[in-house]
Amino acid sequence: MTESIPPIATPTHDVDGFVRQYLRELTYTQGTTLERASLNDKYLALARTVRSYLMARWNRTMTQQYRKQSRSVAYLSAEYLLGRQLDNALIASDLEQIAAEGLERLGLSLDELREAEVEPGLGNGGLGRLAACFVDSLATMDIPAIGYGIRYEYGIFRQTFVDGRQVEEPDNWLDNGSPWEIARPEQEVAVGFGGHTEKYTDDDGVERSRWVPGWSVLAVPYNYMVPGYLNGRVNTLRLWSARATHAFDLKIFNYGDYAEAVRAQTFAENISKVLYPEDSTPQGKELRLQQQYFFVAASLRDYIDRVLEEGFDLHRLPERITFQLNDTHPVIAVPELMRILVDEKGFGWDEAWEVTRQCFAYTCHTLLPEALEVWPVELVGRLLPRHLEIIYRINEEFLGQVRERSGGDEMLVRRMSIIAEHPERAVRMAFLATVGAAKVNGVAELHSQLLRDKVLHDFAQLWPEKFTNVTNGVTPRRFVRLANPGLSALITEAIGDGWVTDLERLRELEPLADDAEFRRRFREVKAANKDRLVRLLAARDGIEIDPSTMLDVMVKRLHEYKRQMLKVLHVVTLYDRIRSGELDPAQVVPRTVVFGAKAAPGYKMAKEIIALINHVGAVVNADPVVSQVLRVAFPANYNVTVAETLVPAADLSEQISLAGKEASGTGNMKFALNGALTIGTDDGANVEIRQLVGDEHFFLFGLTEPEASAIQEAGYRPAAYYEQNPGLRRALDLVASGEFSGGDRSVFEPIVSNLLYEDRFMVLADYQSYVEAQDRVEGAYRDEDAWSRSAVLNVARSGFFSSDRSMRDYLERIWHAEAVPVEL
Ligand SMILES: *Cc1c(COP(=O)(O)O)cnc(C)c1O
Numbered sequence: 118m119t120e121s122i123p124p125i126a127t128p129t130h131d132v133d134g135f136v137r138q139y140l141r142e143l144t145y146t147q148g149t150t151l152e153r154a155s156l157n158d159k160y161l162a163l164a165r166t167v168r169s170y171l172m173a174r175w176n177r178t179m180t181q182q183y184r185k186q187s188r189s190v191a192y193l194s195a196e197y198l199l200g201r202q203l204d205n206a207l208i209a210s211d212l213e214q215i216a217a218e219g220l221e222r223l224g225l226s227l228d229e230l231r232e233a234e235v236e237p238g239l240g241n242g243g244l245g246r247l248a249a250c251f252v253d254s255l256a257t258m259d260i261p262a263i264g265y266g267i268r269y270e271y272g273i274f275r276q277t278f279v280d281g282r283q284v285e286e287p288d289n290w291l292d293n294g295s296p297w298e299i300a301r302p303e304q305e306v307a308v309g310f311g312g313h314t315e316k317y318t319d320d321d322g323v324e325r326s327r328w329v330p331g332w333s334v335l336a337v338p339y340n341y342m343v344p345g346y347l348n349g350r351v352n353t354l355r356l357w358s359a360r361a362t363h364a365f366d367l368k369i370f371n372y373g374d375y376a377e378a379v380r381a382q383t384f385a386e387n388i389s390k391v392l393y394p395e396d397s398t399p400q401g402k403e404l405r406l407q408q409q410y411f412f413v414a415a416s417l418r419d420y421i422d423r424v425l426e427e428g429f430d431l432h433r434l435p436e437r438i439t440f441q442l443n444d445t446h447p448v449i450a451v452p453e454l455m456r457i458l459v460d461e462k463g464f465g466w467d468e469a470w471e472v473t474r475q476c477f478a479y480t481c482h483t484l485l486p487e488a489l490e491v492w493p494v495e496l497v498g499r500l501l502p503r504h505l506e507i508i509y510r511i512n513e514e515f516l517g518q519v520r521e522r523s524g525g526d527e528m529l530v531r532r533m534s535i536i537a538e539h540p541e542r543a544v545r546m547a548f549l550a551t552v553g554a555a556k557v558n559g560v561a562e563l564h565s566q567l568l569r570d571k572v573l574h575d576f577a578q579l580w581p582e583k584f585t586n587v588t589n590g591v592t593p594r595r596f597v598r599l600a601n602p603g604l605s606a607l608i609t610e611a612i613g614d615g616w617v618t619d620l621e622r623l624r625e626l627e628p629l630a631d632d633a634e635f636r637r638r639f640r641e642v643k644a645a646n647k648d649r650l651v652r653l654l655a656a657r658d659g660i661e662i663d664p665s666t667m668l669d670v671m672v673k674r675l676h677e678y679k680r681q682m683l684k685v686l687h688v689v690t691l692y693d694r695i696r697s698g699e700l701d702p703a704q705v706v707p708r709t710v711v712f713g714a715k716a717a718p719g720y721k722m723a724k725e726i727i728a729l730i731n732h733v734g735a736v737v738n739a740d741p742v743v744s745q746v747l748r749v750a751f752p753a754n755y756n757v758t759v760a761e762t763l764v765p766a767a768d769l770s771e772q773i774s775l776a777g778k779e780a781s782g783t784g785n786m787k788f789a790l791n792g793a794l795t796i797g798t799d800d801g802a803n804v805e806i807r808q809l810v811g812d813e814h815f816f817l818f819g820l821t822e823p824e825a826s827a828i829q830e831a832g833y834r835p836a837a838y839y840e841q842n843p844g845l846r847r848a849l850d851l852v853a854s855g856e857f858s859g860g861d862r863s864v865f866e867p868i869v870s871n872l873l874y875e876d877r878f879m880v881l882a883d884y885q886s887y888v889e890a891q892d893r894v895e896g897a898y899r900d901e902d903a904w905s906r907s908a909v910l911n912v913a914r915s916g917f918f919s920s921d922r923s924m925r926d927y928l929e930r931i932w933h934a935e936a937v938p939v940e941l
Contacts, residue, residue, distance in 0.1 A: 127173045128166075135212070135219035139166045151223060157293045159225060160203075160233035164296035167206045167216065171344050175351035178939050182261050183426075188436065188934045189261035190927075191420055192252060193413060193450060194443035196245030196392070197266050197354065198273075199341075200757030201234045202297045204599050205253075209344035235290045236758050237297075238272035239356070241395040242674040242715075243783050244482055246757065247560075248443055250592040250783070250920040256345035256352040257594065257618060258924055259936040263424070265416035267408060268298070268339050268356035269392040276715045276754040281731030285718050298339040298356075304423065306415045307362060309333040310407065314503045319463075327460050328503035334385040335360040336415035346594050346618060349939035357415045359388035394717040395674070406449075406492055406500055413450040417457065431462055435475035439932045442479045442554065445490040445546035451477060451553035452507040460503070466510070478931045479550040479557045480587075482780050484567055485678065491543040494536065508544055512536055515552050522579065533575050551576045551583075556931045560589045561781035561802040563822065585930045588802055589781040590920035593620050596787045601765035603642035604791065604912070611635070620919035623912055630909040633902070640905050643766070643792065650766040653759075658752040662709045666748070667898050670793070671771035672713035672755050672763060675723040678778040678878045681714060682868070683887055684771055685730055686880065688737065688749060689848040689857075690888055695743050705746040706895045711763065713755030725868050727751075732857040732864075760784075765791045768904075769894060772797035773887065775878040777822035779803075786918035792908040794897075796890055798883070802918070810914045814907040816897075818890035819883040828882065835876035838884065845884045849873070 128138035143154060143162040154162070182189070207213045217227045240246060248264065255262040274285035309330025319325050341354040361382035387404065388411050420438065421431070429437075442448055451473060458469035483489065498505045512535040523529050531538075535548045551557050551573055559565030565586035569577040577584050598605050598617050608616060612625040629635040647664035654660040662668075671684050688710055694700040712730050716723035734749030752759065770788030772779075772795050779801035789795060789806055796816040797803040807815040820828070839846055849869060851857075858864035872880055898904055916922075928934055 127170055130170070130211075130215065132215055132219045132222065135166065135215050136222055138169055139163065139219060139223065142166050142169070156230070156233050160230045161294060161296050163216070163220070163227075163230050164203055164206075164234070167203065167210065167212060168296060168342065170210045170212060171206060171342055171351050174344070174349055174939065175342055175353075177349065177941075178351050179353070181937075181939055183424075185261075185937060186426060186437070187261050187937045188932075189263070189438055190255065190932050190934055191416065191438055191440045192248060192255075192262065192264045192443065193416060193440055193447035194245070194248040194264065194266050195409065195412065195446035196240030196443075197237075197248045197252070197264065197356075198240030198242070198245035198757060199237045199249045200246075200595060200761070201231070201236045202341075203231055203234050205595060206297075206342070206344055208594060208599055209346050211347055233293075235293065236756055237290050237295070238288050238756060239266065239269050239392060241273055241392070243781075244395075244444060246591075247589055247783060247920075250590065250595070251924065252343045252352065252354055253346075253592040253594060254590075254920040254924040256343045256350050257348065257592075258921060259345065259348060259350050259938050260924065260928070260934055261937050262352055262934075263420075264343065264352075264354040265412060265419075266354070266356050267389050267392075267412045268358040269389055270358075271391040273392055273715065273756075274394070274718065278727075278731060278751075278753050280728075281735065282728045283716055283718075283724050298341055300358075301338045301340060304338050304419070305360070306336045306338075306357075306418045307333045308336050308411050308414045308418075310410070310500055312502065314506060325460065326503065326506065328456065332385075333362055334388060334411065335362050336411060338415070338419065349941055355416070355419065357389065357412045359386050359390075359411060361385035394719070403496060403500065406496060409446050410449050410453070410501060410504075413447045414453055417450060417453055421457065431458060431464075432468065432472060434472050438476060439555075439934070440477050441927070441932070442477060442550055444480065444482045445550055448479070448490075448546045448550040448553070449501070449504065451549060452501075452504040452511070455507050455511070456503055459507075470511075470514075474553055475555050477550075477554040479554040481547065481550075481557060481559055481568055481572070484564065484572060484778060484780060486572075489572075490546040491537060492546065494542040494544060497544055505544075508535060508549060511549070511552060519579070529575060533579075547573070548576075555583070556585055557583055558585045558587045558927075558931065559780065560587065561805060562586055562588060563777075563799075563804050564780040564801060567777060567822070587923055587926040587930065588805060588917075589783050589786070590918050590923035591783050591786045591790070592920045593617055593790070595761070596764065597790055600761040601642075601646065601791055603645050604639075604765065607635075607638055607642055608912075616916070618921065620916035620921065623916040624914070626909060626913035630906045630913065636902060636905040636909060639792065639909055640901070643768070643905075643908075646762075646765040650762050653762045654750065654752055660750050660752060662711075662748065662750050663707070665707070667706055667708040667768045668711060668766055669708050669769040669771065670711045670713075670763060670767040670788070671773075672711070672760065673782075673784050675714035675716040675720075675727055677722060677726075679774050680878055680880055680883075681712065681726055681730065682872070683773050683880050683883060684710070684712070685726070685733055686845070686848050686884060687888060687891055688733055688747070689851055690844055691747050692733075692737050692740070692743050693847050693851055694844075695746065696740070702742060702746045706898050707746040708769075709748045709750060711767075712749070712751040713759060713763065715755060722868070722871065725865070729852070729857065729865055729868060733852075736857050760787065764788055764793070767791070767793040768898070768908075769793060770795045770797075772800070772803050773819070773883075774798060774800045775883070776800045776820055776825050778878065786915065789911045789915040790918060792912045794894075794904070794907055794911060796887075796894055805917070806915065809917055810907075810911050814910050816890045816894055818886040820879065820886075825879055825882070828879070833876070833879065833882070835879075835881040836873050838881040839873055842885055844888065845881060848884075 128134040142165040147158045252264045272288045277284045311331030312329045336357040339356050343352040454473045458464040537543045559568045616622040764787045770793040772785040776798045781801045798819040853869045855862045
């Protein structure tokens with residue numbers, strides 16, 4: 118039989134094969150012709166063409182994974198900020214050149230078609246982007262791995278500005294269809310909610326519990342390709358979409374209540390409707406807990422019933438898999454696995470716990486106490502009654518252990534309890550994760566140390582060996598190779614192309630920092646990248662920037678701890694100094710300050726700061742004298758696609774959070790790798806960047822974490838800094854005076870009084886140090902040759918920040934899985 122089936126060949130890896138496949142996709146899948154096709158048709162045909170080159174690799178990966186059943190990793194993350202897929206698929210399959218030529222032959226332009234892709238914005242910022250970098254690295258390193266998450270119908274909102282204020286618009290990323298996903302409705306999984314639990318005696322006379330859910334939804338998986346870079350592997354990212362169960366709506370429908378049937382369906386499908394904006398103050402949002410349980414329950418079910426071979430002995434589960442919990446969002450997986458093992462598989466409590474606690478590892482991503490998730494017991498009990506019972510039992514056994522070890526220290530017991538009593542009874546998800554995981558890691562050296570010393574101190578005392586660090590990283594494929602083709606070509610010419618998968622090899626560039634010709638070419642690349650940015654901002658935002666100026670960039674989510682406010686005060690100070698004649702414009706290094714930031718829709722202060730940036734920018738840019746040397750650009754809707762053009766063009770990278778508040782940062786790494794110099798505090802991974810690139814090539818300022826803590830403990834009084842520092846006083850007075858709000862003093866009054874009387878993130882305390890560091894930046898930038906030498910050294914010494922290295926650290930310290938090359 119099978120002999121008569123001709124083999125299906127992957128299209129040939131040349132221009133002819135590409136063109137043939139493209140026309141086939143356009144004609145037979147898209148159902149159109151070259152003449153009639155819309156831009157979207159042409160893009161979709163291109164995406165499917167590239168996909169068809171990867172399909173055989175994907176199938177082979179899955180087949181071999183199933184056959185070999187090697188130890189693997191399941192990354193559980195509520196967010197994946199993927200960025201555009203086409204470019205990445207092109208470089209992963211070595212098709213860039215072929216596609217460009219093939220399309221040209223058809224009278225089409227690759228550059229034009231790639232602009233038609235809407236990036237899937239299924240994440241808020243750093244945490245979601247990290248997950249995307251990690252799955253890329255795992256595939257490239259040939260690690261059997263699967264990513265699990267949620268296919269939000271609406272990802273992170275699209276930001277626009279109206280009168281300088283943020284307005285959110287829905288992100289309809291699926292409107293034109295997504296060629297990168299493959300739905301697997303036949304692999305849907307039912308996920309229960311609500312209802313009650315009951316005790317019963319099983320056939321062997323054993324007392325057991327079971328959960329009788331009150332309602333359920335279906336989780337439908339959508340598979341995304343995660344192609345390794347030029348290897349044989351294509352891993353899978355499996356994102357779940359919610360559908361109403363068939364019984365759910367049909368029953369009502371049959372009773373003739375069409376409206377009710379639709380309502381029920383909408384209710385169920387709301388679960389994967391929209392990504393929650395991260396605002397570091399997780400409100401008790403019921404739908405959010407539903408989302409978390411929804412994707413985690415579907416993923417565990419999928420892994421156990423579909424990925425594992427039939428009849429696999431679940432006692433051996435830890436030999437096969439680690440479920441990595443990306444922050445606390447998926448932590449409900451811990452009681453869920455206990456429920457599966459105890460209630461469904463008949464395990465005793467202790468043996469189930471032994472398995473469970475070895476299967477999970479937890480990555481903590483914050484230090485802000487208000488960002489640690491807690492769920493009201495009332496809500497958990499209503500939505501997941503059996504899980505609440507299990508959490509209570511886990512807590513009871515754990516606290517018994519604490520009592521025993523501490524000689525009954527009840528204060529300690531209360532501090533460590535998974536259940537908080539105040540202000541309301543609630544489940545502390547970070548504590549549940551720490552108790553339920555074999556390993557707990559922070560995301561930069563400083564952050565991991567502060568976790569051990571502060572946030573999870575009692576736990577680190579109890580289980581010192583459980584705690585470890587893995588410093589974050591970014592994928593060099595997307596953030597250098599793809600985002601910065603000019604620099605990539607220059608590097609490859611100098612040291613070969615091995616750096617793309619072995620980023621430490623950038624070290625070989627070090628001697629070239631002293632080579633004047635290399636530095637000149639490096640500057641040429643930077644200049645070309647700036648021109649590219651000029652074109653993007655003109656076309657996308659109608660913003661004009663001067664590429665001959667120093668590009669000073671601060672892009673990241675808008676949050677008070679990240680201190681965009683400090684950057685604004687610096688801009689206001691420059692404006693004031695020039696206007697007052699204190700600074701001769703002829704003596705100022707011309708600079709363009711670029712901001713990019715979304716604020717969580719409910720985060721008032723963050724939105725006020727956005728308005729302030731835009732208003733200060735408008736005044737600065739309109740001033741005939743100041744605008745000769747200082748301009749502000751704030752393109753709306755910062756996302757991965759913008760980052761890919763902005764980061765390679767930057768001269769100066771702003772990483773200015775209050776020390777001890779930024780867990781790691783990954784934006785800082787992207788900039789250093791693309792040859793920007795950092796002005797930054799001793800915070801997160803900045804510490805490691807500075808250690809690696811060297812103090813002379815990094816502009817350090819600000820309080821250290823211990824200094825900041827000490828001032829806070831002694832009673833921080835921001836107004837004292839205002840009173841004693843004339844420059845700061847003038848800047849703040851200018852904001853308060855209505856200078857940037859058409860004379861209306863009330864507009865920015867909340868910002869000013871917050872800074873004067875609260876200033877939780879010590880903007881005023883670090884102001885002087887920051888302004889002085891910016892003066893040092895100016896001095897350094899004037900020496901073009903010395904600056905580019907530092908920039909080259911930043912690139913050469915930042916190889917450590919590859920997410921491939923992060924993966925190696927996770928593999929060694931936590932996962933203990935090995936590479937399994939996919940055979941051709
Ligand atoms: C890298 C990245 C981030 C994270 O930036 P940080 O400076 O580390 O906060 C956020 N958003 C996007 C789009 C990114 O690419």
